[in-house]
Amino acid sequence: MSDFDYDLFVIGAGSGGVRASRIAASHGARVAVAEEYRVGGTCVIRGCVPKKLLVYGAHFAEDIHDARKFGWDVPECKFNWPVLRDNVLAEVDRLEGLYGQTLDNHKVTVLRTRATVVGPQKVRLADGTELTAGRILIATGGWPHVPEFPGSEHALTSNEVFHLETLPKRIIIAGGGYIANEFAGIFNEFGSKVTIVNRGDTILRGYDEQIRDRLLQISMTKGIDFKFNAPFQSIEKNDDGSLTVKLEGCEPMQADAVLVAAGRVPNSRGIGLEEVGVELDKDGAIKVDERNQSSVPSIFAVGDVTNRIQLTPVAIREGQAFSDTFFGGKPTVVDYANVPSAVFSHPPIGAVGMTEAEARNKLGSIRVYTSDFRAMKNVLAGRNERALYKMIVNAATDQVVGLHMIGPDAPEILQAAAIAVKAGLTKADFDATVALHPSMAEELVLLK
Structure with missing residues (x-):
């Protein structure tokens, strides 16, 4: 002792x-x-x-x-x-x-x-x-993190949003990261009018550009509004409990709730x-x-x-x-390479390894394979929403150095695929694997 x-x-x-x-x-x-x-x-x-x-x-x-x-x-x-x-x-x-x-x-x-x-x-x-x-x-x-501006005390954060007494008919979400896009999808499906306000010009910074552009396109098609390069000026609470939100370069907006999702x-x-x-x-x-x-x-x-x-x-x-x-007497160091991540947006995103831009900067010579398709379920349902799978390969070694996906169940599929990236498997290893048909995941071994 x-x-x-x-x-x-x-x-x-x-x-x-x-x-x-x-x-x-x-x-x-x-x-x-x-x-x-x-x-x-x-x-x-x-x-x-x-x-x-x-x-x-x-x-x-x-x-x-x-x-x-x-x-x-x-x-x-x-x-x-x-x-x-x-x-x-x-x-x-x-x-x-x-x-x-x-x-x-x-x-x-x-x-x-x-x-x-x-x-x-x-x-x-x-x-x-x-x-x-x-x-x-x-x-x-x-x-x-809640930026300081007049009326910022009227904004919610992800800490309070789970306890809302009523569902807001109009909600403004500040931020462009995964929390903002996830709650935008949630409230939009619940029937709220959703506006994402971002002080920059990009959503999901750090994710592959094609994947985040696809989410932006689909989100807008679903009715989510986006305002870029629009920092908050103020939030004013009205007598009826609604909020008047003023942004740089925009007309004042009315909302029932403002959610600040500007990082942690x-x-x-x-x-x-x-x-x-x-x-x-x-x-x-x-x-x-x-x-x-x-x-x-x-x-x-x-x-x-x-x-x-x-x-x-x-x-x-x-x-x-x-x-x-x-x-425990077992010295252990965490390996931070190829950590998979997901964005539970509508539709969700899964990613592991380098983006195309990162791979070009680090490796120089790469090969990029993509599959742009409609999930079978969406075809019968009459939905035009398309999934996008993307594989980044080191041209010198054939090693798969990045996988990026947006579409139904993308995070579920990505978890198993991340093992292959972590293990350093090659495009040839993916090609040699028999497809599991019919599934969305089979696209990973059919990329040409």
């Missing part, structure tokens, strides 16, 4: 913090985790899990309509937002309970309170209690890090090495608070690697 109260004290019980706590405890460490809000973190409580459930709910708008072409006598249907909202929130409650149960089963002490760092190996709880630990892990995640920033401020010498970058991210160690040797960080790759599975891998390295 050490002289410390705990071998590991974790601040933040999100995906990374929970995994690190559980694995460290399984290796025999005495672990405590402090969480001031709810166990489960952004992903489970107010992020990818409830959002994906809303995505599923939104898909029924088109599925019910299309079912008539498949012989189903579907009556006119009406969407009930409170029913979906309450069912989603109930599922979040259930998952939070499971996360807490997992920690209890591994004998992790869960402190449902705020904790701040007051020394290299000391933390202080909200009631003033001070505890010591051999190592401290910061896993406090990220927080929605590391949630590192106000917890004592800088006071004890932990180095942060200009965005507030904790600077760590490949072992997740900060500038203070006893303080570590994983997940979005490090701003490396803001994805839940990455935070989980980092938490696992940290605990295996320092408590």
Whole structure:
């Protein structure tokens, strides 16, 4: 037994913090985790899990309509937002309970309170209690960024959007990233009039240009409006509760809700890090090495608070690697190459590896293969919406260095295909694989 109260004290019980706590405890460490809000973190409580459930709910708008072409006598249907909202929130409650149960089963002490760092190996709880630990892990995640402008307090973020009392008839969404485009698709399918407002001129920066252009085209066809190069000037709340939104270069707009989805920033401020010498970058991210160690040797960080790759599975891998390295005797370094990602837009996007532009800049000589097609279901349903699959190949080695897809179930297909990219397989390996027919996924092995 050490002289410390705990071998590991974790601040933040999100995906990374929970995994690190559980694995460290399984290796025999005495672990405590402090969480001031709810166990489960952004992903489970107010992020990818409830959002994906809303995505599923939104898909029924088109599925019910299309079912008539498949012989189903579907009556006119009406969407009930409170029913979906309450069912989603109930599922979040259930998952939070499971996360807490997992920690209890591994004998992790869960402190449902705020904790701040007051020394290299000391933390202080909200009631003033001070505890010591051999190592401290910061896993406090990220927080929605809201630009400052007059009336910005009237805007929602992704934290509050799951709790809306009523479905807005008109919603303006600020941002061009995955959160903005996902919620645009969701609210559009629910029947809201959706406008995406972007201060720049591009959506989904970092994704392949052809894929994001296809999403823009399809979104506009579905009725989503886009305004580019239009920073917010102000939001004014009217007597009837509606909002008047003023943008640069645009006429004032009326809305029932404004959702700001302008990115997320590391949630590192106000917890004592800088006071004890932990180095942060200009965005507030904790600077760590490949072992997740900060500038203070006893303080570590994983997940979005490090701003490396803001994805839940990455935070989980980092938490696992940290605990295996320092408590399990199994030094582990996370490999950040070829991390797959998805945008659960309508239709969804899946991507892994280099975009065409990145590959041309890095490799010079490449080959690009594409398949532009209508899914069989869309053909019978009378939908003109087309899927686009794109493969980037290193011309010198025949290695597949990037896959980019937009279309029904693209993320589900991409997960398996990402294994091939991660393994360094070649275009010839794809060509040698017999197609699974009829499926959309078979296009990956039929690219010419």
